[in-house]
Amino acid sequence: MIKTITNTTFTIGAISVLNFVLITLVSNFLLKEGVTEMGLIVLGISFIVMISNLVGGSSLVYLASRESLFTLLVVSYSWAIVSSILMGAVLYIFNLVPSEYIFWVILIGFLECIFSIHNQIYIGKEDMKTHNSLKLFHKIIQVLLFIIIGISIHNFILSLVISYLILLLFSFYKMAQLNDYYQVNEPKKVFLKAFKYGFQIQSSNIIQLINYRFLYFIIEKSMGSVLGIFIVAVQLAESLWIPSKALAIIQYGKVANEKKEENKKSLSLKFMKLSFIATLVLTIILLLIPDSFILFVFGKSISGTKPIILALSIGVISISVAQSFSHYLSGKGLYFYLFRASAIGLVTLLISSAFLFTDYQLIGAGLATSLSYLASTIYLGKSFMKESNSKLKDFLINKSEFKSLISLFKIN
Numbered sequence: 001m002i003k004t005i006t007n008t009t010f011t012i013g014a015i016s017v018l019n020f021v022l023i024t025l026v027s028n029f030l031l032k033e034g035v036t037e038m039g040l041i042v043l044g045i046s047f048i049v050m051i052s053n054l055v056g057g058s059s060l061v062y063l064a065s066r067e068s069l070f071t072l073l074v075v076s077y078s079w080a081i082v083s084s085i086l087m088g089a090v091l092y093i094f095n096l097v098p099s100e101y102i103f104w105v106i107l108i109g110f111l112e113c114i115f116s117i118h119n120q121i122y123i124g125k126e127d128m129k130t131h132n133s134l135k136l137f138h139k140i141i142q143v144l145l146f147i148i149i150g151i152s153i154h155n156f157i158l159s160l161v162i163s164y165l166i167l168l169l170f171s172f173y174k175m176a177q178l179n180d181y182y183q184v185n186e187p188k189k190v191f192l193k194a195f196k197y198g199f200q201i202q203s204s205n206i207i208q209l210i211n212y213r214f215l216y217f218i219i220e221k222s223m224g225s226v227l228g229i230f231i232v233a234v235q236l237a238e239s240l241w242i243p244s245k246a247l248a249i250i251q252y253g254k255v256a257n258e259k260k261e262e263n264k265k266s267l268s269l270k271f272m273k274l275s276f277i278a279t280l281v282l283t284i285i286l287l288l289i290p291d292s293f294i295l296f297v298f299g300k301s302i303s304g305t306k307p308i309i310l311a312l313s314i315g316v317i318s319i320s321v322a323q324s325f326s327h328y329l330s331g332k333g334l335y336f337y338l339f340r341a342s343a344i345g346l347v348t349l350l351i352s353s354a355f356l357f358t359d360y361q362l363i364g365a366g367l368a369t370s371l372s373y374l375a376s377t378i379y380l381g382k383s384f385m386k387e388s389n390s391k392l393k394d395f396l397i398n399k400s401e402f403k404s405l406i407s408l409f410k411i412n
Contacts (some may be wrong), residue, residue: 011132018139029151031301032228038230044097046111052083056117064124080113118171138167200335202230202406207342215365233308243278244320265388272324281322311366315373325380337383345376
């Protein structure tokens with residue numbers, strides 16, 4: 001398991017670095033206007049995939065070993081087509097992505113849906129090597145193509161299409177190897193089962209995506225290409241989640257194999273504290289980086305990111321803590337807590353941004369985002385305390401806990 005965790009952690013880190021390279025290239029060559037267009041295109045694709053994941057997401061992990069694989073693929077592919085068309089229509093009608101790119105957003109969204117469906121199957125079949133390799137090589141091919149064919153928004157789109165097509169050819173081959181027979185069995189029953197299970201998980205993820213990115217649309221409509229500055233600040237701030245995401249993977253593996261409830265609680269608390277400390281330290285380091293260095297890396301058009309990062313910092317640290325709470329609750333099948341937390345965050349965002357964004361613009365948007373994350377985290381923390389019978393004093397850190405935490409990573 002340690003090897004799998006290490007490979008997965010490496011994949012997350014490597015993909016984050018490659019995304020950093022992408023946004024650095026765009027900000028330097030295409031300025032904040034290019035970052036704005038790229039951000040809206042990626043966000044549009046994300047919404048398509050989120051809707052597709054109601055059927056073709058986490059539910060496939062659970063059903064991959066329980067239902068006919070071919071039936072799961074047919075049902076998931078069909079829903080991916082519906083999701084791409086319906087969500088594409090919403091994006092077009094409300095002008096949420098640049099109109100000249102709407103066809104490409106729908107096409108790439110569909111390709112990513114298929115890619116995501118396959119990856120969920122690999123997880124369900126415990127083939128993490130293929131899962132990690134496909135995700136990493138897709139990003140490597142995309143970045144290399146983007147550099148080779150030329151840095152422009154059109155070529156950014158082209159690199160996405162080509163990289164997905166290349167990886168999907170291999171992925172379809174792997175799927176064919178996993179299939180033992182090609183017959184659709186009770187597709188309606190399988191669809192309803194996948195949707196029911198997927199809705200419990202994905203509904204909170206959809207609302208959370210709105211929490212993360214709703215202000216993108218508001219900033220773009222009211223302030224135009226200034227959105228590019230906010231996107232860079234958000235990307236820098238969210239890069240601080242790499243340690244907490246890696247820790248969440250380790251936590252999930254250990255908690256899933258732990259039978260005693262008290263040990264699950266103890267592990268979750270320890271990982272929560274370590275995640276908090278790691279993110280806090282990295283946040284301080286990021287805030288200490290001089291503006292001149294950020295301008296050197298991203299270009300002179302991306303100025304004024306530091307105050308926005310500072311405004312986002314409380315929220316970023318909050319989410320790093322919330323991940324441990326959400327993994328504990330979802331591990332017990334208590335998905336309604338995650339949905340409520342996301343809804344509380346969204347309401348907080350809508351109310352606070354109405355005042356803060358008007359008065360403080362991008363900094364206000366950062367503050368509103370932080371308040372949203374903080375509200376969700378507080379609710380998840382209270383829910384964790386209720387379900388695990390924890391007390392506030394359990395959140396305090398002591399030296400002995402650090403020693404036991406280190407022992408978790410020792411390989412016997």
